[in-house]
Amino acid sequence: MSGTRIAVVAGDGIGLEVLPAGIRAVDAVAEVHGLRLDWHHLDWGSEFYRRHGRMLPVDGLEVLAQHDAIFLGAVGVPDIPDVETLWGLLIPIRRAFEQYINLRPVKTLPGVTNRVRTDEVIDLMIVRENNEGEYSEIGGRAYRGLPEEAAFQENVFTRKGVARAARFAAELAVSRGGRLTSATKSNGIVHTMPFWDEVVRDTLTDYPSVELRSELIDALAASLVLHPERYDVIVASNLFGDILSDLAGAVTGSIGSAPSANLNPERRHPSMFEPVHGSAPDIAGQGIANPIGQIWSGAMMLDALGHRPAAAHLTAAFEHVLAEGVRTRDLGGTASTEQFTSAVVAAVGGLADRYLGTDADADAVVDADVAGVAS
Structure with a gap:
């Protein structure tokens, strides 16, 4: 039985690091909730542009249209003008799929001043x-x-x-x-x-x-x-x-923690989920990027796909990790991208019982989270 089809575009810079972290965290919570996610990786971005003179193939939008959602990392490199990278990938996707709402939650996170x-x-x-x-x-x-x-x-x-x-x-x-x-x-x-x-x-x-x-x-x-x-x-x-x-x-605290959802609310087309931060070439390849924006975007994706308990579960997991004092450098900590992600995956398992009661119990937990700290 096929699952939810998700197009994956890691893009450039730290997108290549935080996107795998986001997938790992989403997969962890999906397994707990019995969700089947089919990730389809697409090598589009600035390297594709260098080879082909465009950010995505001629039929790129048709390929994306065959998916239920799009999970994006970051786009942009210093040696290619932003007008090429932005207007060659992000904006065509947003407009072709009528993603007319860009939703961005902002909140105080546990353990972050x-x-x-x-x-x-x-x-x-x-x-x-x-x-x-x-x-x-x-x-x-x-x-x-x-x-x-x-x-x-x-x-x-x-x-x-x-x-x-x-x-x-x-x-x-x-x-x-x-x-x-x-x-x-x-x-x-x-x-x-x-x-x-x-x-x-x-x-x-x-x-x-x-x-x-x-x-x-x-x-x-x-x-x-x-x-x-x-x-x-x-x-x-x-x-x-x-x-x-x-x-x-x-x-x-840090723009590295900020998520976003490019939504087609009527769900006639796939919506796209991406962290707010850019490709951050100054820290790319060092393994220190903050993956929260990508993980939180993954939670927003799960919510938009109708998996509200799984979304709340994932949000609670990264918040739990922050409350325990595990933070990346931009948040005043010392954790690497890998260390933080591993801690989130562990927290998903540790919090599983809270989100896997009866449907009524799970809904009550989710409602309490939404009314409290979680979005």
């Missing part, structure tokens, strides 16, 4: 519109090489695109603390941002229990550093969401 406001517990979700906004393909360059050379980039905001991001965020807020913050810059960007505000407000009329607050992006960025505990769910455009999630991840 927040960079600021160390006395507060941070637990928030950033919903980033993932298919349009500032990352539009519309634009170009004129008069290249001349003094009057100019570059043009068009932002694209559609009512459909903004509304579906706002709706996803509102549904998430309903299931959490009931507070939704919308990132805007309508005092300086006179067309797209007032439109964003209008569509978000219109959408939220269907959610009377959700408290909506709009905040200017500059003030919001400062507030996320000074008062991150005030936020529950944040919805933001493509660019704003990208920046805010990196900032918030760093505030809670």
Whole structure:
């Protein structure tokens, strides 16, 4: 009997190290829960680009479409322009498969001290519109090489695109603390941002229990550093969401721990799961990369595939390891990627009984985790 088909793209740099760690952790929890996962490894990325002049094969998207999910490590190397690596792999996948939600949880992790406001517990979700906004393909360059050379980039905001991001965020807020913050810059960007505000407000009329607050992006960025505990769910455009999630991840200890899910909520296409961090060429090959972002992304993948107890189990496992004092260097510890991953696999086994009671018992445990520290 075939299992869930997962396309694996390790990519570049530390992606080649943390992705195997993520698979090992996901496999450990899948075995406990009786899940069959079929991993299909694809050698796409910068090395593929060097050989073929493109980041993925001509039929790459067709190959990915045959899978239930995509598990990605990291993409990018110093000697190839980011415009080639990003627009040659990540963005085509996000758009071809209508992964219009980029979901990024941010929270205080056990045993990890927040960079600021160390006395507060941070637990928030950033919903980033993932298919349009500032990352539009519309634009170009004129008069290249001349003094009057100019570059043009068009932002694209559609009512459909903004509304579906706002709706996803509102549904998430309903299931959490009931507070939704919308990132805007309508005092300086006179067309797209007032439109964003209008569509978000219109959408939220269907959610009377959700408290909506709009905040200017500059003030919001400062507030996320000074008062991150005030936020529950944040919805933001493509660019704003990208920046805010990196900032918030760093505030809670390290961007190396930050996960993300590129979601097609209707599940017409595969969704893609990846850590927020990049390929980190400065530490690649040293075996010291933090695998939490990849492991946590794996937990988000399990949840999106309908395996909620397994997802909560895996999240609890890496949190348990952190609480025991095992941490990688970016978190102030000394553990290698291998040591941390091995500890997580052991914790999966140690916590198995907690997640393998009756269905009702397992659901109660998962609900308690979601209401507490776990996302």
